[in-house]
Amino acid sequence: MFKIIVCENYEEMSKKAFSVIRDIVVENPKAVLGLATGSSPVGLYQLMIEDHQKNGTSYKDVTTFNLDEYLGIAKDHPQSYYTFMHENLFKGLDIKEENIHIPSGSGDVDQQAANYESLLADNMIDVQVLGIGRNGHIGFNEPGTPFDALTHIVKLKENTRKDNARFFDSLDEVPTQAITMGSGTIMQRAKKVLMIASGEAKQDAIYNMIKGPITTDLPASILQKHDDVVVILDKAAAARL
Ligand code: F6R
Secondary structure (H helix, E strand, O other), rough: OEEEEOOOOOOHHHHHHHHHHHHHHHHOOOOEEEEEOOOOHHHHHHHHHHHHHHHHHOOOOOOOEEEEEEEOOOOOOOOOOHHHHHHHHHOOOOHHHEEOOOOOOOOOOHHHHHHHHHHHHHEEEEEEOOOOOOOOEOOOOOOOOOOOOOEEEEOOOOHHHHHHHOOOOHOOOOOOOOEEEEEEHHHHHEEEHHHHHHOHHHHHHHHHHOOOOOOOOHHHHHHHHOOOEEEEEHHHHOOOO
Protein backbone atom coordinates (compact mmCIF):
# COMPACT_ATOMS: atom_id res chain seq x y z
CA MET A 1 0.00 0.00 0.00
CA PHE A 2 1.37 3.39 -1.01
CA LYS A 3 1.27 6.52 1.11
CA ILE A 4 2.22 9.30 -1.30
CA ILE A 5 3.64 12.61 -0.12
CA VAL A 6 4.25 15.32 -2.72
CA CYS A 7 6.75 18.03 -1.80
CA GLU A 8 7.62 21.37 -3.31
CA ASN A 9 11.22 20.48 -4.07
CA TYR A 10 14.21 18.21 -3.33
CA GLU A 11 14.95 19.96 -0.04
CA GLU A 12 11.46 19.43 1.34
CA MET A 13 11.49 15.83 0.06
CA SER A 14 14.73 15.20 1.95
CA LYS A 15 13.29 16.73 5.14
CA LYS A 16 10.19 14.53 4.99
CA ALA A 17 12.31 11.43 4.36
CA PHE A 18 14.58 12.40 7.25
CA SER A 19 11.65 12.69 9.65
CA VAL A 20 10.61 9.11 8.81
CA ILE A 21 14.12 7.80 9.48
CA ARG A 22 14.67 9.88 12.61
CA ASP A 23 11.40 8.69 14.16
CA ILE A 24 12.40 5.06 13.57
CA VAL A 25 15.90 5.51 15.01
CA VAL A 26 14.68 7.49 18.03
CA GLU A 27 12.02 4.92 18.79
CA ASN A 28 14.41 2.00 18.32
CA PRO A 29 18.11 2.81 18.76
CA LYS A 30 18.87 -0.71 17.45
CA ALA A 31 16.98 -0.12 14.21
CA VAL A 32 18.06 -1.87 11.03
CA LEU A 33 18.18 0.54 8.08
CA GLY A 34 18.30 -0.47 4.43
CA LEU A 35 20.16 2.18 2.46
CA ALA A 36 20.58 3.28 -1.14
CA THR A 37 23.20 5.26 -3.04
CA GLY A 38 22.69 7.75 -5.90
CA SER A 39 21.57 11.37 -5.92
CA SER A 40 18.11 10.86 -4.38
CA PRO A 41 19.15 10.16 -0.75
CA VAL A 42 22.10 12.60 -0.51
CA GLY A 43 19.94 15.36 1.05
CA LEU A 44 18.44 12.87 3.50
CA TYR A 45 21.93 11.70 4.51
CA GLN A 46 23.08 15.29 5.06
CA LEU A 47 20.13 15.87 7.39
CA MET A 48 20.92 12.67 9.32
CA ILE A 49 24.49 13.88 9.83
CA GLU A 50 23.37 17.37 10.81
CA ASP A 51 20.87 15.97 13.32
CA HIS A 52 23.45 13.59 14.78
CA GLN A 53 25.97 16.40 15.18
CA LYS A 54 23.56 19.04 16.52
CA ASN A 55 21.05 16.96 18.47
CA GLY A 56 23.08 13.88 19.31
CA THR A 57 20.74 11.33 17.71
CA SER A 58 22.91 8.26 17.97
CA TYR A 59 23.53 5.53 15.42
CA LYS A 60 25.94 3.54 17.55
CA ASP A 61 23.57 0.58 17.83
CA VAL A 62 22.03 0.95 14.37
CA THR A 63 22.75 -1.67 11.72
CA THR A 64 22.69 -0.89 8.01
CA PHE A 65 22.38 -2.95 4.84
CA ASN A 66 23.04 -1.33 1.48
CA LEU A 67 21.23 -2.41 -1.62
CA ASP A 68 24.05 -2.80 -4.07
CA GLU A 69 27.64 -2.40 -5.22
CA TYR A 70 29.44 -2.32 -8.55
CA LEU A 71 31.56 -5.19 -9.76
CA GLY A 72 34.94 -4.56 -11.34
CA ILE A 73 36.04 -1.56 -9.28
CA ALA A 74 37.92 -1.75 -5.99
CA LYS A 75 36.15 -1.13 -2.68
CA ASP A 76 38.21 2.07 -2.21
CA HIS A 77 37.54 3.37 -5.76
CA PRO A 78 36.09 6.91 -5.54
CA GLN A 79 32.87 5.75 -7.22
CA SER A 80 32.36 2.49 -5.33
CA TYR A 81 29.21 2.44 -3.25
CA TYR A 82 31.39 1.60 -0.26
CA THR A 83 33.17 4.96 -0.75
CA PHE A 84 29.90 6.77 -1.52
CA MET A 85 28.29 5.62 1.70
CA HIS A 86 31.28 6.45 3.86
CA GLU A 87 31.72 9.88 2.27
CA ASN A 88 28.03 10.84 2.19
CA LEU A 89 26.83 9.32 5.44
CA PHE A 90 28.85 7.02 7.65
CA LYS A 91 31.82 9.28 8.31
CA GLY A 92 29.43 11.87 9.79
CA LEU A 93 27.70 9.44 12.18
CA ASP A 94 28.75 7.40 15.21
CA ILE A 95 27.80 4.12 13.52
CA LYS A 96 30.14 1.19 14.16
CA GLU A 97 31.99 -0.08 11.10
CA GLU A 98 31.05 -3.67 12.02
CA ASN A 99 27.35 -2.74 11.85
CA ILE A 100 27.68 -1.50 8.25
CA HIS A 101 26.88 -4.04 5.53
CA ILE A 102 27.49 -3.35 1.85
CA PRO A 103 27.56 -6.23 -0.61
CA SER A 104 31.05 -6.93 -1.88
CA GLY A 105 31.68 -6.81 -5.60
CA SER A 106 35.02 -8.59 -5.51
CA GLY A 107 36.27 -12.17 -5.22
CA ASP A 108 33.82 -15.02 -5.78
CA VAL A 109 30.82 -12.78 -6.36
CA ASP A 110 28.21 -15.54 -6.53
CA GLN A 111 29.41 -16.65 -3.10
CA GLN A 112 29.33 -13.00 -1.93
CA ALA A 113 25.70 -12.80 -3.07
CA ALA A 114 24.80 -16.00 -1.21
CA ASN A 115 26.60 -14.75 1.92
CA TYR A 116 24.79 -11.39 1.80
CA GLU A 117 21.44 -13.08 1.38
CA SER A 118 22.05 -15.36 4.37
CA LEU A 119 23.08 -12.38 6.48
CA LEU A 120 19.83 -10.69 5.49
CA ALA A 121 17.86 -13.84 6.23
CA ASP A 122 18.77 -13.31 9.91
CA ASN A 123 17.60 -9.69 9.89
CA MET A 124 14.45 -7.75 9.20
CA ILE A 125 14.97 -4.27 7.80
CA ASP A 126 12.91 -1.71 9.71
CA VAL A 127 12.96 0.72 6.81
CA GLN A 128 14.45 0.31 3.35
CA VAL A 129 15.35 3.53 1.55
CA LEU A 130 14.89 3.20 -2.21
CA GLY A 131 15.48 5.42 -5.21
CA ILE A 132 14.05 4.48 -8.58
CA GLY A 133 15.72 4.27 -11.97
CA ARG A 134 14.15 5.93 -15.01
CA ASN A 135 13.47 2.38 -16.23
CA GLY A 136 11.76 1.52 -12.94
CA HIS A 137 14.65 -0.40 -11.40
CA ILE A 138 14.93 -0.71 -7.62
CA GLY A 139 18.36 -1.58 -6.30
CA PHE A 140 19.88 -2.83 -9.53
CA ASN A 141 16.92 -5.08 -10.32
CA GLU A 142 16.67 -4.14 -13.96
CA PRO A 143 13.55 -4.71 -16.12
CA GLY A 144 13.02 -8.43 -16.67
CA THR A 145 14.40 -9.49 -13.27
CA PRO A 146 12.07 -12.05 -11.67
CA PHE A 147 10.16 -10.69 -8.68
CA ASP A 148 11.40 -13.51 -6.47
CA ALA A 149 15.08 -12.76 -7.18
CA LEU A 150 17.35 -12.82 -4.13
CA THR A 151 20.75 -11.10 -3.89
CA HIS A 152 22.38 -11.69 -7.25
CA ILE A 153 24.80 -10.48 -9.91
CA VAL A 154 23.29 -8.32 -12.61
CA LYS A 155 24.37 -6.97 -15.97
CA LEU A 156 23.54 -3.27 -15.97
CA LYS A 157 21.33 -1.95 -18.79
CA GLU A 158 22.95 0.60 -21.07
CA ASN A 159 20.51 3.34 -20.00
CA THR A 160 21.42 2.71 -16.36
CA ARG A 161 25.13 2.94 -17.20
CA LYS A 162 24.48 6.19 -19.07
CA ASP A 163 22.49 7.61 -16.14
CA ASN A 164 25.35 6.78 -13.79
CA ALA A 165 28.09 8.03 -16.15
CA ARG A 166 27.77 11.47 -14.54
CA PHE A 167 29.76 10.14 -11.60
CA PHE A 168 32.61 8.80 -13.78
CA ASP A 169 35.10 10.44 -16.17
CA SER A 170 33.55 8.64 -19.13
CA LEU A 171 30.88 6.06 -19.99
CA ASP A 172 33.61 3.49 -20.63
CA GLU A 173 34.57 3.61 -16.97
CA VAL A 174 31.06 2.80 -15.68
CA PRO A 175 31.02 -0.84 -14.55
CA THR A 176 28.90 -3.24 -16.59
CA GLN A 177 27.87 -5.44 -13.68
CA ALA A 178 26.73 -5.08 -10.09
CA ILE A 179 25.67 -7.14 -7.08
CA THR A 180 22.24 -6.25 -5.76
CA MET A 181 19.66 -7.31 -3.23
CA GLY A 182 16.88 -8.88 -5.30
CA SER A 183 13.32 -7.61 -5.57
CA GLY A 184 12.40 -10.71 -3.56
CA THR A 185 14.92 -9.80 -0.86
CA ILE A 186 13.48 -6.29 -0.59
CA MET A 187 9.89 -7.55 -0.46
CA GLN A 188 10.69 -10.20 2.16
CA ARG A 189 13.07 -8.32 4.43
CA ALA A 190 11.78 -4.70 4.45
CA LYS A 191 9.04 -4.03 6.99
CA LYS A 192 8.68 -0.55 5.54
CA VAL A 193 9.86 0.98 2.27
CA LEU A 194 10.76 4.65 1.91
CA MET A 195 10.94 5.55 -1.77
CA ILE A 196 12.29 8.96 -2.69
CA ALA A 197 12.28 10.42 -6.20
CA SER A 198 12.68 13.86 -7.68
CA GLY A 199 12.78 15.43 -11.11
CA GLU A 200 10.88 15.11 -14.33
CA ALA A 201 12.99 12.20 -15.53
CA LYS A 202 11.37 9.99 -12.86
CA GLN A 203 7.73 10.88 -13.56
CA ASP A 204 6.99 7.97 -15.93
CA ALA A 205 8.63 5.40 -13.64
CA ILE A 206 6.70 6.77 -10.64
CA TYR A 207 3.41 6.80 -12.55
CA ASN A 208 3.90 3.22 -13.73
CA MET A 209 5.00 2.01 -10.30
CA ILE A 210 1.79 3.31 -8.73
CA LYS A 211 -0.81 3.15 -11.50
CA GLY A 212 0.57 0.64 -13.99
CA PRO A 213 0.29 -3.15 -14.05
CA ILE A 214 2.51 -5.24 -11.81
CA THR A 215 5.09 -6.39 -14.31
CA THR A 216 8.76 -7.30 -14.29
CA ASP A 217 9.10 -4.75 -17.13
CA LEU A 218 8.83 -2.14 -14.35
CA PRO A 219 10.54 -3.74 -11.33
CA ALA A 220 9.25 -1.12 -8.83
CA SER A 221 5.66 -2.13 -9.63
CA ILE A 222 6.08 -5.11 -7.26
CA LEU A 223 5.88 -2.56 -4.43
CA GLN A 224 2.12 -2.43 -5.08
CA LYS A 225 2.09 -5.73 -3.16
CA HIS A 226 4.01 -4.38 -0.17
CA ASP A 227 1.98 -3.41 2.93
CA ASP A 228 3.84 -0.25 3.86
CA VAL A 229 5.45 1.96 1.20
CA VAL A 230 5.90 5.68 1.80
CA VAL A 231 6.62 7.47 -1.49
CA ILE A 232 8.09 10.95 -1.09
CA LEU A 233 8.24 12.93 -4.33
CA ASP A 234 8.95 16.40 -5.52
CA LYS A 235 6.33 18.03 -7.77
CA ALA A 236 8.11 17.13 -10.98
CA ALA A 237 8.34 13.41 -10.16
CA ALA A 238 4.66 13.43 -9.11
CA ALA A 239 3.46 15.34 -12.20
CA ARG A 240 1.64 12.41 -13.85
CA LEU A 241 -0.16 11.12 -10.76
C1 F6R B 1 21.26 2.88 -5.64
C2 F6R B 1 20.27 2.11 -6.36
C3 F6R B 1 19.53 2.65 -7.54
C4 F6R B 1 19.19 4.13 -7.45
C5 F6R B 1 18.48 4.60 -8.72
C6 F6R B 1 18.19 6.09 -8.68
O1 F6R B 1 21.79 2.15 -4.56
O2 F6R B 1 20.06 1.00 -6.01
O3 F6R B 1 18.34 1.91 -7.71
O4 F6R B 1 18.39 4.36 -6.33
O5 F6R B 1 19.27 4.32 -9.83
O6 F6R B 1 19.39 6.79 -8.68
P1 F6R B 1 19.45 8.36 -8.43
O7 F6R B 1 18.98 8.58 -7.05
O8 F6R B 1 20.90 8.73 -8.60
O9 F6R B 1 18.55 8.98 -9.45
